[in-house]
Amino acid sequence: MNVNSLVEERFIKDKPGVLLSRRQRDKLLRRSDILRAAEHVFALKGYYEATMQDIAKEAQYATGTVYLYFKDKDALYLSLVEQKYKDLLSILKEETAKAHTAKERLEIFIRENLSFFERNQNSFRIFFTERNKRQTIKVSKLHNLPIVLQHREFVMDLIKSSQDEDLVRDDFPAKQIADMLISILMSVVFNWLRDETKSTKNLSRMSDFVLDMFLNGAGKNK
Amino acid sequence: MNVNSLVEERFIKDKPGVLLSRRQRDKLLRRSDILRAAEHVFALKGYYEATMQDIAKEAQYATGTVYLYFKDKDALYLSLVEQKYKDLLSILKEETAKAHTAKERLEIFIRENLSFFERNQNSFRIFFTERNKRQTIKVSKLHNLPIVLQHREFVMDLIKSSQDEDLVRDDFPAKQIADMLISILMSVVFNWLRDETKSTKNLSRMSDFVLDMFLNGAGKNK
Amino acid sequence: MNVNSLVEERFIKDKPGVLLSRRQRDKLLRRSDILRAAEHVFALKGYYEATMQDIAKEAQYATGTVYLYFKDKDALYLSLVEQKYKDLLSILKEETAKAHTAKERLEIFIRENLSFFERNQNSFRIFFTERNKRQTIKVSKLHNLPIVLQHREFVMDLIKSSQDEDLVRDDFPAKQIADMLISILMSVVFNWLRDETKSTKNLSRMSDFVLDMFLNGAGKNK
Amino acid sequence: MNVNSLVEERFIKDKPGVLLSRRQRDKLLRRSDILRAAEHVFALKGYYEATMQDIAKEAQYATGTVYLYFKDKDALYLSLVEQKYKDLLSILKEETAKAHTAKERLEIFIRENLSFFERNQNSFRIFFTERNKRQTIKVSKLHNLPIVLQHREFVMDLIKSSQDEDLVRDDFPAKQIADMLISILMSVVFNWLRDETKSTKNLSRMSDFVLDMFLNGAGKNK
DNA sequence: CATGAATGAGTGTTCATTCAT
DNA sequence: GATGAATGAACACTCATTCAT
Numbered sequence: 028m029n030v031n032s033l034v035e036e037r038f039i040k041d042k043p044g045v046l047l048s049r050r051q052r053d054k055l056l057r058r059s060d061i062l063r064a065a066e067h068v069f070a071l072k073g074y075y076e077a078t079m080q081d082i083a084k085e086a087q088y089a090t091g092t093v094y095l096y097f098k099d100k101d102a103l104y105l106s107l108v109e110q111k112y113k114d115l116l117s118i119l120k121e122e123t124a125k126a127h128t129a130k131e132r133l134e135i136f137i138r139e140n141l142s143f144f145e146r147n148q149n150s151f152r153i154f155f156t157e158r159n160k161r162q163t164i165k166v167s168k169l170h171n172l173p174i175v176l177q178h179r180e181f182v183m184d185l186i187k188s189s190q191d192e193d194l195v196r197d198d199f200p201a202k203q204i205a206d207m208l209i210s211i212l213m214s215v216v217f218n219w220l221r222d223e224t225k226s227t228k229n230l231s232r233m234s235d236f237v238l239d240m241f242l243n244g245a246g247k248n249k
Numbered sequence: 250m251n252v253n254s255l256v257e258e259r260f261i262k263d264k265p266g267v268l269l270s271r272r273q274r275d276k277l278l279r280r281s282d283i284l285r286a287a288e289h290v291f292a293l294k295g296y297y298e299a300t301m302q303d304i305a306k307e308a309q310y311a312t313g314t315v316y317l318y319f320k321d322k323d324a325l326y327l328s329l330v331e332q333k334y335k336d337l338l339s340i341l342k343e344e345t346a347k348a349h350t351a352k353e354r355l356e357i358f359i360r361e362n363l364s365f366f367e368r369n370q371n372s373f374r375i376f377f378t379e380r381n382k383r384q385t386i387k388v389s390k391l392h393n394l395p396i397v398l399q400h401r402e403f404v405m406d407l408i409k410s411s412q413d414e415d416l417v418r419d420d421f422p423a424k425q426i427a428d429m430l431i432s433i434l435m436s437v438v439f440n441w442l443r444d445e446t447k448s449t450k451n452l453s454r455m456s457d458f459v460l461d462m463f464l465n466g467a468g469k470n471k
Numbered sequence: 472m473n474v475n476s477l478v479e480e481r482f483i484k485d486k487p488g489v490l491l492s493r494r495q496r497d498k499l500l501r502r503s504d505i506l507r508a509a510e511h512v513f514a515l516k517g518y519y520e521a522t523m524q525d526i527a528k529e530a531q532y533a534t535g536t537v538y539l540y541f542k543d544k545d546a547l548y549l550s551l552v553e554q555k556y557k558d559l560l561s562i563l564k565e566e567t568a569k570a571h572t573a574k575e576r577l578e579i580f581i582r583e584n585l586s587f588f589e590r591n592q593n594s595f596r597i598f599f600t601e602r603n604k605r606q607t608i609k610v611s612k613l614h615n616l617p618i619v620l621q622h623r624e625f626v627m628d629l630i631k632s633s634q635d636e637d638l639v640r641d642d643f644p645a646k647q648i649a650d651m652l653i654s655i656l657m658s659v660v661f662n663w664l665r666d667e668t669k670s671t672k673n674l675s676r677m678s679d680f681v682l683d684m685f686l687n688g689a690g691k692n693k
Numbered sequence: 694m695n696v697n698s699l700v701e702e703r704f705i706k707d708k709p710g711v712l713l714s715r716r717q718r719d720k721l722l723r724r725s726d727i728l729r730a731a732e733h734v735f736a737l738k739g740y741y742e743a744t745m746q747d748i749a750k751e752a753q754y755a756t757g758t759v760y761l762y763f764k765d766k767d768a769l770y771l772s773l774v775e776q777k778y779k780d781l782l783s784i785l786k787e788e789t790a791k792a793h794t795a796k797e798r799l800e801i802f803i804r805e806n807l808s809f810f811e812r813n814q815n816s817f818r819i820f821f822t823e824r825n826k827r828q829t830i831k832v833s834k835l836h837n838l839p840i841v842l843q844h845r846e847f848v849m850d851l852i853k854s855s856q857d858e859d860l861v862r863d864d865f866p867a868k869q870i871a872d873m874l875i876s877i878l879m880s881v882v883f884n885w886l887r888d889e890t891k892s893t894k895n896l897s898r899m900s901d902f903v904l905d906m907f908l909n910g911a912g913k914n915k
Numbered sequence: 916c917a918t919g920a921a922t923g924a925g926t927g928t929t930c931a932t933t934c935a936t
Numbered sequence: 937g938a939t940g941a942a943t944g945a946a947c948a949c950t951c952a953t954t955c956a957t
Binding site for chain 2: 075186193194195196197199203204206207208209210211213214215217218236240241242243244245246247
């Protein structure tokens, strides 16, 4: 799975029994070519410095062709973000399903997150930089992407179930705790990305630190 | 204090006994006018969408005038970031100095951070959006701003002293823990900023949650 | 010949038997449109006062289109100069080849020069005015244009062959004499251009004067 | 003489017996300061790249001060050209007056020209580059400067007197011959300026070449 | 459908000139 | 008179988007 995750799975999965015509298949492939190119170029240059021509060139299509698949630069960017979240979410779901206890689920969740960002470090840089034209409009646009909401919700469910299993405190709302977990994760990832010397070679090795901190905090055990 | 923090305090503080000439004072005031305008416009539109004309207009100066005080758009932006960090750092130093124990220092640190971001929510949006032209070049430019480094160092010292006073675990490097504290704070601020309904009216009220989570983690006390 | 000299002949001549594709032909035609417009505008206003918008407008293209054919204003200007020199040189070569004696060659050379400048008086004004941004850099750029060097060399060869045929004195280096010939020509042209009343209607009529002066000098024959 | 030639001699010489008031003298000195600075800056950067601020700075005055002495950039430039011509003309008049024969006068004329340009090579570069904004307007402006007309006339008179003394042929109008003499001179100077290696160390040494060429031409004596 | 040349509004920046002090 | 900060029009160049082929 995820082999060709860039191909909008919605189209494929919605009608699982239906064989796609060559026309449709080609269309999806081209769309995925462009997304791949956009990922590369955005990661390299950031949203504003990346030009549609750059992306078209990288995808080996003509400029106009890109506009057949994406309404405008913004839509292309948003599709890309959505794509990445979708990939991540699908992995998280699949892997956490294998766990039996809340703690295992948390472990897997953290490990898979770190591993995902490690694998996608280039495109991940995108998330840390300029989002979009009018941030006021667009940041909310980003956060309202259905998939992004789904992702937050997934983490919340995870926390909730952990609270149910008495692993996590329930004196604060799951939402708040979920956001904190996400932020600890992001912090680790961000600092790892920033550290160009990559003194911590392996991001995944941080799993234990994250889990420990999340559960026990930085306070000294007395 | 910090009433007119936008005026380069360096100039003022270097010669504390000396009254600035009217010329000098005017110059600083104009500079601060422009910084204030830039803060407003950048916060509203983000770096790329903000134009120098927007900023000049907001400051009620002509376009060219802005260039008398800042070499280019980049320098203006960087000055602004530096300014904000400087303000924050100066508050943090002043307030934490009043504390007697590590725990008090941490409490104050967290409270003052949240309060600062609450007061400066508009400009804080800037930090969450596009940084600069070529992210690869410029983000590093940002992170290497002396004041930014000082800020990180300040937090690290805070953690170290907390480790010394047996408040914080010392089985992880202070740097790692410091970054985590910063990121928990940022996470709370970010989610508060994002929540347009401001269900949590008062950001400062989150102080206790942050301190609790940071010290004790999300794990259920058994 | 030279009917459409503004079209880069290099491209055409390199593959004399090959019909250019419509695409290529169009491209060359557009390029030549722009050069023609640039010639007009530069001649009228000089390098600095001519704006790219002026030129685009004159060529009936959009501003950006000009940049598809020329990297920047500088490149456009240099291409124009090169073009004019190329035209002149090609005429000179073709015509002087018909001569049998050194004197005939000189006569033809002078006549064709004057006639060329007469036909191109507008664009020739360009040469007499500002060259380029930083003269120190750019004038040398101009003088190092391959075609300009070729032109000087052509005149030098002419003088050398005249020395060989005992028409021209050989007690001075050909180079010095060549530069003098060029400058006498330029002087005549310049003064003719300057004379707005055009009392000397026909520049070509000056041929005899130039040849006489060049060979015999202004001294009274005794 | 020429010690302070940059001071508008008109003012001083027009009323030779009158002592200038300190006020007037200061004014003239400031004007000359600015002209000197302008000469330096224009020579270095050319008309367009030189800014009024550059010139003011070089002259150690404020920007606005320059405008008290010269209406605008154009007027400053024109004054400078006028100044230089005036200096040259005054030298030429003074020196040629010492000659007894037409040939001597010619010799002196040529020698003093070359020597003048050698001494003023930096400012002379100005003449060879961009003249002025709208060349159509300004080149004629330049050529209609009273002093420039006087200079041309001076050379014409020189040629006329040479014709009268049977040194120079009279089958062509003096004006034409005068222009040719000027152009031979300019050619030598220009090529010398261009030759950065300065293989011909001493421009004045070219006097004989110029006189020889002018009188006898490049034709081989038979 | 795919192309890529053409478009032209929009940007950062400069600099001659003015004018309040 | 002298100053130099302020002005704002102007310019080269870019790039998202369109559309004729």
